[in-house]
Amino acid sequence: MSRERTYTVSTSPFLHAGESTPRIMYRVVFALLPFVISAVYFFGMGAFFVVLTATSGSVFAEYLFIASPTRGHSLRDGSALITGLLVGLTLPPGFPLWMSFLGGFVAIAMGKLIWGGLGQNIFNPALVGRAFLQAAFPTAITTWSAPGATTFSWQGTNLALPFFQGRAVEAYTGATPLARMKFEHLSTPIPDLMVGSISGSLGETSGALLLIVMGYLLVTKTINWRIPVSIFTATILFGGLFWVMAPDKYPDPIFMILSGGLLFGTVFMATDLVTSPITPKGLWIYGCGIGVLVVTIRFWGGLPEGVMYAILLMNACTPLINRFTKIKPYGYK
Amino acid sequence: MSIASNIATFRHGVHPEEYKGLTESKPIERMPFASELVLPLGQHIGAPARAIVVKGDRVQRGQMIGEPTGFVSVALHSPVDGTVLGIELSETITGAMVPAIRIQTDPYSPQLLRTELPPVPEALTTPEFIQSIQNAGIVGLGGAAFPAHVKFAIPEGKTCSYLVLNGCECEPFLTSDHRTMVEEADAILDGTMILNSFVKASKVYIGIEANKPDAIQILRDRISADKLPIEVISLQVKYPQGAEKMLITAIEKLEVPSGNLPIDLEFMVSNVSTIGAISHWFRKGMPLIERVVTISGSAINRPANVRIPIGTPMKDVVEFCGGINSRDLSSVRMLLGGPMMGMVQKTLNTPVVKGTSGMLFLEQEHVSSLDQYNCIKCGKCVEACPMFLNPSILGILAKKGLWADMEDHHVLDCFECGSCSFICPSGIPLVQSFRVAKGIIRERNSKK
Numbered sequence: 001m002s003r004e005r006t007y008t009v010s011t012s013p014f015l016h017a018g019e020s021t022p023r024i025m026y027r028v029v030f031a032l033l034p035f036v037i038s039a040v041y042f043f044g045m046g047a048f049f050v051v052l053t054a055t056s057g058s059v060f061a062e063y064l065f066i067a068s069p070t071r072g073h074s075l076r077d078g079s080a081l082i083t084g085l086l087v088g089l090t091l092p093p094g095f096p097l098w099m100s101f102l103g104g105f106v107a108i109a110m111g112k113l114i115w116g117g118l119g120q121n122i123f124n125p126a127l128v129g130r131a132f133l134q135a136a137f138p139t140a141i142t143t144w145s146a147p148g149a150t151t152f153s154w155q156g157t158n159l160a161l162p163f164f165q166g167r168a169v170e171a172y173t174g175a176t177p178l179a180r181m182k183f184e185h186l187s188t189p190i191p192d193l194m195v196g197s198i199s200g201s202l203g204e205t206s207g208a209l210l211l212i213v214m215g216y217l218l219v220t221k222t223i224n225w226r227i228p229v230s231i232f233t234a235t236i237l238f239g240g241l242f243w244v245m246a247p248d249k250y251p252d253p254i255f256m257i258l259s260g261g262l263l264f265g266t267v268f269m270a271t272d273l274v275t276s277p278i279t280p281k282g283l284w285i286y287g288c289g290i291g292v293l294v295v296t297i298r299f300w301g302g303l304p305e306g307v308m309y310a311i312l313l314m315n316a317c318t319p320l321i322n323r324f325t326k327i328k329p330y331g332y333k
Numbered sequence: 334m335s336i337a338s339n340i341a342t343f344r345h346g347v348h349p350e351e352y353k354g355l356t357e358s359k360p361i362e363r364m365p366f367a368s369e370l371v372l373p374l375g376q377h378i379g380a381p382a383r384a385i386v387v388k389g390d391r392v393q394r395g396q397m398i399g400e401p402t403g404f405v406s407v408a409l410h411s412p413v414d415g416t417v418l419g420i421e422l423s424e425t426i427t428g429a430m431v432p433a434i435r436i437q438t439d440p441y442s443p444q445l446l447r448t449e450l451p452p453v454p455e456a457l458t459t460p461e462f463i464q465s466i467q468n469a470g471i472v473g474l475g476g477a478a479f480p481a482h483v484k485f486a487i488p489e490g491k492t493c494s495y496l497v498l499n500g501c502e503c504e505p506f507l508t509s510d511h512r513t514m515v516e517e518a519d520a521i522l523d524g525t526m527i528l529n530s531f532v533k534a535s536k537v538y539i540g541i542e543a544n545k546p547d548a549i550q551i552l553r554d555r556i557s558a559d560k561l562p563i564e565v566i567s568l569q570v571k572y573p574q575g576a577e578k579m580l581i582t583a584i585e586k587l588e589v590p591s592g593n594l595p596i597d598l599e600f601m602v603s604n605v606s607t608i609g610a611i612s613h614w615f616r617k618g619m620p621l622i623e624r625v626v627t628i629s630g631s632a633i634n635r636p637a638n639v640r641i642p643i644g645t646p647m648k649d650v651v652e653f654c655g656g657i658n659s660r661d662l663s664s665v666r667m668l669l670g671g672p673m674m675g676m677v678q679k680t681l682n683t684p685v686v687k688g689t690s691g692m693l694f695l696e697q698e699h700v701s702s703l704d705q706y707n708c709i710k711c712g713k714c715v716e717a718c719p720m721f722l723n724p725s726i727l728g729i730l731a732k733k734g735l736w737a738d739m740e741d742h743h744v745l746d747c748f749e750c751g752s753c754s755f756i757c758p759s760g761i762p763l764v765q766s767f768r769v770a771k772g773i774i775r776e777r778n779s780k781k
Binding site: 006019274326332 | 347505582591666676704713715716725751762765
């Protein structure tokens with residue numbers, strides 16, 4: 001039986017803008033690579049292995065749990081890679097590698113997959129992983145090695161055996177700028193904060209690099225400009241209010257922005273598409289909420305840093321924010 | 334975050350690649366009369382016309398062969414001198430079979446238009462004018478094919494203060510309105526003045542996207558030469574600028590309330606080519622028996638703007654344009670209208686009808702075919718939707734079949750421009766699922 005030759009049938013639209021979800025994800029992966037390099041530069045090869053193990057943990061979890069034929073491409077979309085890199089880059093340089101692997105694994109398993117995979121989770125997966133580590137290993141995650149280690153050396157307790165805390169390889173430890181501020185009322189010079197030769201998590205120390213990468217992600221419209229703008233505005237206004245009233249007691253707004261994980265969290269975590277609101281008005285509320293919470297936790301909380309909890313708390317509010325900031329459709333009052 | 338500019342537009346929308354360069358500078362060609370024409374009796378929205386000829390009748394070019402069967406219905410005319418071969422079911426672009434008049438063209442006729450002119454518009458009352466337009470078979474040529482006289486008839490108690498001519502042509506590839514404005518500016522302006530002598534709008538605008546500077550210039554020149562009370566407005570190039578509501582918003586910063594028509598805001602919007610057809614009717618006595626169609630796309634050998642007699646088989650049009658350059662038809666998408674809202678065709682078995690604004694032949698690699706991922710809530714669709722709906726939520730609800738919730742989220746206000754599917758990085762068939770949902774919701778509501 002001969003069949004009539006026919007054109008292919010489908011429905012409009014036939015054109016597409018060209019942006020795809022994997023392309024967005026890999027752009028973020030690309031944007032994260034400079035931080036792996038800077039981490040190695042400041043903290044030595046141990047930093048590389050912390051990031052590598054965390055990423056392996058994430059990718060392994062994704063591979064293990066989503067290997068069904070229909071979802072075969074879930075690894076290829078690149079989102080597990082981002083989560084793993086983010087977990088690794090928010091850890092201290094001397095972090096035991098087995099813990100970092102576990103953190104990456106939990107981030108994907110508990111932070112993303114149990115919700116139903118990509119796009120379904122409420123909380124930023126990387127922060128879920130980090131929050132898990134913070135709860136499970138409170139000492140290891142707050143032990144900071146000072147920068148300046150030789151490139152081919154291990155840091156802190158990198159080589160601890162699984163299920164052990166390990167003993168530090170090197171004894172260099174240094175307080176983070178935020179801890180110095182909170183507990184000793186010592187400020188850190190802005191040039192140091194910009195360059196990144198300070199103690200801190202692997203990816204968060206270099207303010208200048210973070211600002212450059214933020215510019216790249218904004219220009220490529222990978223992240224929504226409303227989030228950084230609202231976080232910075234809220235931090236400067238709210239934190240600045242107290243600084244103006246008592247400059248000797250509270251840090252200045254510039255220090256607030258450049259220190260700790262605020263920039264890193266703003267650029268890579270608060271802007272997570274999945275866990276931030278979808279409406280323009282909602283984005284402002286979300287960003288301002290993060291700013292206010294960061295200031296609140298840093299000034300009056302027990303911890304020197306509060307970016308992780310601030311973002312997680314606002315993640316929790318996101319569905320509610322979406323509901324209360326419904327957009328008015330065209331032609332309605 | 335659109336680029337701030339002083340040029341008029343609406344908020345949101347997308348900017349697809351235009352692809353107008355293929356045909357925008359090509360003068361309108363005239364398609365030779367095909368040996369046989371197929372004229373469906375229902376080419377417009379509303380009741381089909383009733384055939385007033387029978388098999389074997391001789392018909393003249395411009396002669397009425399189908400009469401309107403109600404107010405929302407228009408007449409049908411023979412585009413050629415020829416013989417009626419019969420009235421039989423024929424395939425339409427939706428795949429449905431409808432009655433159509435088949436006419437064999439007289440190969441030896443000079444194909445002159447019937448010389449009887451309709452009464453001059455100055456001598457007509459408004460109801461007579463409306464009826465005259467109905468008898469001319471004029472429908473909206475932008476694509477919807479809504480009977481023009483229905484739109485021109487202002488309901489009791491309403492007035493029209495703004496007459497807007499739609500020359501946006503925001504769909505990629507299409508250039509038929511563009512070329513008509515450039516080549517038939519006088520007819521468009523004449524038609525505008527005829528229409529406005531009845532509508533009596535105090536403000537008359539022609540809205541044209543800024544990517545047609547030649548059309549804007551020519552119309553402005555003619556308007557100032559004749560001192561006509563018409564203003565040409567250059568609009569930002571953005572899709573869907575040509576949607577009636579978006580055009581009104583761009584020009585007067587007003588929103589048409591949901592469920593209302595433009596006339597409720599004292600607006601009347603009409604496509605430029607439709608207005609040109611009014612002039613052709615009253616000055617030349619030519620009813621709507623031909624229209625300009627853009628034939629374009631990477632798979633057609635000779636993209637062109639062609640004036641085609643209504644009822645010409647699409648096979649003949651493709652032949653006239655040099656044929657398809659791909660040996661494998663299944664690798665080509667053939668669609669009627671533009672690539673954003675057009676309707677795809679499986680075969681070339683249907684004729685050109687009054688609503689055919691374009692015939693596009695797109696190669697497979699030209700057509701978006703994306704892997705589908707979960708919605709990542711990026712919000713690109715939210716910032717694209719010209720109706721300020723939330724396609725992201727609607728898409729999730731559609732997947733679950735929650736039609737009632739979709740109605741609560743105003744899916745019935747969606748006019749299916751396709752901006753959401755165009756922008757979605759996860760390749761989710763958003764507008765496609767909204768079409769389905771709208772159909773289901775309307776059917777349910779009609780049963781209530």
